[in-house]
Structure formats: structure tokens, C-alpha cells
Amino acid sequence: MLSFLLRRLMQTVPILVAVAGLIFVLFSVIPGSFESSLMDDGKSMIDEQTVQRIRKELGLDQPVAVRFVRYVGSLATLDLGTSFRTRQPVTTVIAERLWPTLKLALAATLFAVVLGIPLGFLAAMRPGTLIDSASMVVAVSGLSLPKFWLGLLLMYLFALTLGWLPSFGYGNGGISHLILPAIALGVSPLGLLARTTRAAVLDIMNADFVRTARSKGMSEVRVVRWHLARNALVIVLTTVGLQFGSVIGQAVVVEKLFAWPGLGSLLVDSVSLRDIPVVQGCILTLVLFFLVVNLVVDVLAALVDPRIRYT
Amino acid sequence: MKIRVNLWLGAVLFVTVVLAGILAPWLAHTDPVMDANLMNAETPPGAEFWFGTDAQGRDIYSRVLHGARISLTVGIVTQLINTVIGVALGMSAGYWGGWWDDVVSGLTNMMLAIPSLVFALAVMAILTPGLTSLLIALGLTNWSHTCRLSRAATLSVRNQGYIRAAQVLGFSDLHIMMREVLPNIAGPIIVIGTLGMGGAVLAEASLSFLGLGIRPPYPSWGSMLSDARDQITTAPWVSIFPGLAIFITVLGLNLLGDGLRDILDPQDRARRS
Numbered sequence A: 001m002l003s004f005l006l007r008r009l010m011q012t013v014p015i016l017v018a019v020a021g022l023i024f025v026l027f028s029v030i031p032g033s034f035e036s037s038l039m040d041d042g043k044s045m046i047d048e049q050t051v052q053r054i055r056k057e058l059g060l061d062q063p064v065a066v067r068f069v070r071y072v073g074s075l076a077t078l079d080l081g082t083s084f085r086t087r088q089p090v091t092t093v094i095a096e097r098l099w100p101t102l103k104l105a106l107a108a109t110l111f112a113v114v115l116g117i118p119l120g121f122l123a124a125m126r127p128g129t130l131i132d133s134a135s136m137v138v139a140v141s142g143l144s145l146p147k148f149w150l151g152l153l154l155m156y157l158f159a160l161t162l163g164w165l166p167s168f169g170y171g172n173g174g175i176s177h178l179i180l181p182a183i184a185l186g187v188s189p190l191g192l193l194a195r196t197t198r199a200a201v202l203d204i205m206n207a208d209f210v211r212t213a214r215s216k217g218m219s220e221v222r223v224v225r226w227h228l229a230r231n232a233l234v235i236v237l238t239t240v241g242l243q244f245g246s247v248i249g250q251a252v253v254v255e256k257l258f259a260w261p262g263l264g265s266l267l268v269d270s271v272s273l274r275d276i277p278v279v280q281g282c283i284l285t286l287v288l289f290f291l292v293v294n295l296v297v298d299v300l301a302a303l304v305d306p307r308i309r310y311t
Numbered sequence B: 001m002k003i004r005v006n007l008w009l010g011a012v013l014f015v016t017v018v019l020a021g022i023l024a025p026w027l028a029h030t031d032p033v034m035d036a037n038l039m040n041a042e043t044p045p046g047a048e049f050w051f052g053t054d055a056q057g058r059d060i061y062s063r064v065l066h067g068a069r070i071s072l073t074v075g076i077v078t079q080l081i082n083t084v085i086g087v088a089l090g091m092s093a094g095y096w097g098g099w100w101d102d103v104v105s106g107l108t109n110m111m112l113a114i115p116s117l118v119f120a121l122a123v124m125a126i127l128t129p130g131l132t133s134l135l136i137a138l139g140l141t142n143w144s145h146t147c148r149l150s151r152a153a154t155l156s157v158r159n160q161g162y163i164r165a166a167q168v169l170g171f172s173d174l175h176i177m178m179r180e181v182l183p184n185i186a187g188p189i190i191v192i193g194t195l196g197m198g199g200a201v202l203a204e205a206s207l208s209f210l211g212l213g214i215r216p217p218y219p220s221w222g223s224m225l226s227d228a229r230d231q232i233t234t235a236p237w238v239s240i241f242p243g244l245a246i247f248i249t250v251l252g253l254n255l256l257g258d259g260l261r262d263i264l265d266p267q268d269r270a271r272r273s
Helices: A002-029 A048-057 A064-076 A090-125 A130-144 A147-161 A175-205 A208-215 A220-257 A263-272 A276-304 A306-310 B005-022 B060-096 B098-113 B116-126 B131-139 B143-158 B161-168 B173-209 B221-230 B237-264
Strands: none
Touching: A002 A064, A002 A276, A002 A306, A002 B098, A002 B116, A090 A130, A090 A175, A090 A220, A090 A263, A090 A276, A130 A175, A130 B237, A147 A175, A147 A220, A147 B173, A147 B221, A147 B237, A175 A220, A208 A220, A220 A263, A220 A276, A220 B116, A220 B173, A263 A276, A263 B116, A276 A306, A276 B098, A276 B116, B005 B060, B005 B237, B060 B098, B060 B131, B060 B143, B060 B173, B060 B221, B060 B237, B098 B143, B116 B131, B116 B173, B131 B173, B143 B173, B161 B173, B173 B221, B173 B237, B221 B237
């Protein structure tokens, strides 16, 4: 088990370094990315001398290799640079937006899991029936719905017309503000989870060992609980984990719609304002999350299914 | 005979949207950008304006039709770019193996670690806003899925007899890849390409919604929804139709992809009981 964990860690770290390198190349080396943040429609708003002075201040006049080494070094000390706009350390800016995004992602994933897995299970237990078709129609519709459209419709219905829930913002951190964004974000993973669960359960239902168990006279309830659920668990667990990771990335649009103060809306605002250090920091944080979630999912899957420990 | 509902329904929806886009100049009632009459601003749907008007008095029906052109163009072109890059990298990696395979696999793993929308945002941050930048940004985001698939498919085909025979006969690697490998791995690639197109349409709409894609006044479904948010109390109908258009398009593509998968991907056929 430990060697599995170590192996996975060794695979993860190079990816993170490679992403950091890619982000660095994208933003620091491609000419014009700094200048374009000071320009409006191609015309510089500031005179040449001041631009040079700012470049020197921000350390952008050093050769590329020096800058990259300094960047990696500062990453190791968790120093992500200083925001161009607010002059605050990027780490501070990101830290205060971290929890709202996590909360939203968790809520959305919970919503998807609680509704999606039973739906997929139900469809698989009665394949080919109306229930099966109806569930899958719901699932594929959920996958195809634009999140911001659903969010707008939910906002109009529940917040503005019925007045049951607030229409935007974080509020004091209570549940009522969380519900609408979580649903808007969670419908798509719900669809995917339902389909994956259905496929996984169907796969196992047709497997030999289930047929053996039934022909041995095992009761249906025990078959479901012992064989089906446990074997499907691995696939479903992996999908849930992956969905949680990707939901963090997809939260961007929902956060902007509901004015949710998370990493996603920070990223969008920083991109609009060309605040490069914050953009870099956000992307690295999101990627780090995704990789950590993947790692945890792999370890959990290996715990449940010992066969995985040898891959 | 089994009626493949997925395939036909998806095809019908998608073709409808494509036709709406192609025929937009003839089906639309007004010019989507220029015909803005403030006197008509925020009129509810009715006889004259089928879908109502927005805050500038533009006919939403016409804008939705013209929006189809933009959204579909972006969706199709970006998915084509993604597919070409993905197949080129994946097929060559699977065929040649060795260090090139390591490089491509490393690149693919790296791209898979970055959420696609986040990467598209990052690229848009350094390019000037516009249609070309959008095509580049989205075209560089999703190739990793196609790449992984092509690589796996190529690996499974690589040791077949006909490949060996072609090699012995002296055909060049490029010839073998294009004429022998590619036709045999085309099925899953077409499926993922169709599904990816749906994702690309959603991604374009998301970026335009965030103000980083197609900018107003050009009619993009995403930017129309962004405007709709500001008018949700005064003109709620503005929110309905662009979103519905996106939904129908993506649903059609998803169903079409599922239907194609039923036909083209033999592994999955066994699962459909």
C-alpha cells in the first residue's frame, strides 16, 4: 500500500512542476503579456519611462532563466508573487477565496451523489424499461444544460418570483445562499454520475460471479449488497472523485453568475484586468487541488479494491 | 428493427440548429447587430417580435438565429483543431513508442490536470479578444482526450498482421498510419469528436458569458445570456431563448454522439442489454 502511494506521488509531482512551467511560459515569456496589461486597445496609457521603471520594479527585466528559477524557488516557499492590481501578496488574495469555492464544490458534488447514484442504480436494476429510459433522458439533459442558463432560470424562479432563496452572493455563509449555486453546478455531474453508475452496475450484473451467486441460491438482497454494490463502488468512487475535481474548475461560471466570492470569480476578474500573478496563482491552486483530489481518489480506490495496488 | 432513438433524435436536433444557422439571413426578421430601435426595448414575446426584444430593442429571434452561426462555427472548428492535434500526437505516440511516447504522454497528463475552462481563460488572458483568439484558445484545450484515445486505439491495432505486412512491404510510416491505422481507429474518434463538439459549444457560450469570448454587439448565445442577467427583473424572457438554443444544440450533439457510439464502438455494444 505504501509503495502504491509513493508511486502515485512520484507521478503527481512532475505534473505539477510541468504545469507551473507551462503557466510561467504562457505568461512571462510570450511577449506582450505584461505590456498588454498596461494598454488599452493597443495604445499605451503610460509613457515609456514609467513602463520601464515598473518592469524593473516587478523584476521583469531579468533574463528568462533567472526569472524561472526565482519563480520556482518562490513557489517552494509558497510565495506566489504580488498582485499587479492591489499590491497584496497573491497568497493572501487566494486564501480568502479558497473556502467559498471548496464549499460550493462540496455542496454540488453532494447534490450530484445523493441524486445521481440512486438514479443510475435504479435504471440499471430495470434495464430497458420506461424507468431506465426516463432516467437516462434526465441524465443526458443534465449533461447538456448550460450551467449559467440553469442558474439564471433557478434564480428567476426561486429567488425573484417565489422569493424563497436569495438570488446572489455569499451572505453570512449560511445554507440558503449555497442552495441555488450548488444545484446549478451539480446538475451536470449528476447526469454523468447517473450514467456511469448505470453502466457499472449493468457490467457487474452480467458478470459470471453474480450468476454463480444467484444460482447458488443467494437471496437477491444479499447479491445486491455484497456483490453488486461493492464492485460498483470502485468505479463510482473514482467517478465521484474525478467529478469533484472537475467541478472545482467548472465552478468559474456559476461563481460569476451568482457573485460567489470564490477562486473562479477571482480568476475571471483577474483575467479581465490582466492581473497576471493572480491568474498564475489561481491556476496553480486549482491544478493542485485537482491533482490532490485525484491522488486521494486513487488511494481510496486501492483501499477498496486490492487489485489496484499492483498497477 | 431497433429504432435508434438517440441517433435519430440527436441528428434531427443538430441538423435543425445547423439549418437555422445557415438560413439565418433569410429566416431572421431583422439585422441582429444594427437594427436596434430603443422604442421597442424590452418588449415581451408577441406577434411582431416572436421572442421579444432586449434592452437595446433588438429582435431576439433574429439574434438567436445568427447566434447559431457563431456558436456552431466555433464548436465545429475548435473540435476539428482538437481532433487533428489529438489524433496526430496520439497516433504517432502509439505507433512509434519510445521517447516520443513518453513526451506525448507527459504532455497529455499535464493538460488533463488543468481544467479545460481554466486553461481557455488563461489563453484568452494573453491574447487580444476576438473570434480568432477564441478559436485558438478553445482549439488548444481538449485535444488531450482525443490524444489519449487515439494512442490507446493505435496501441491495440499496432501489432495486427496487416500492419506488419505493410511494414514488410516497405510502405512508409506515414503511409501506414494514414491508410492502415487511422481508418481502423476512426470509430471512437468520431464519437469523441461529436461529444466534444457539444463541449466546445458549451465552452464558447461560457467564455462569451464571462465577457471573454465573442463580445457584444455580435450575437453570441453566451453573451446574450450575460446581458439577460442584468434584465432579469424587467425582461425575463431574454433569459429563456438563447439558453434554450444552447441546450438544444448540445443535447442534439450528445444524443448523436451516444447514437454513434452504439454503432461504432464495439466494446460498448456488449453493455447495452
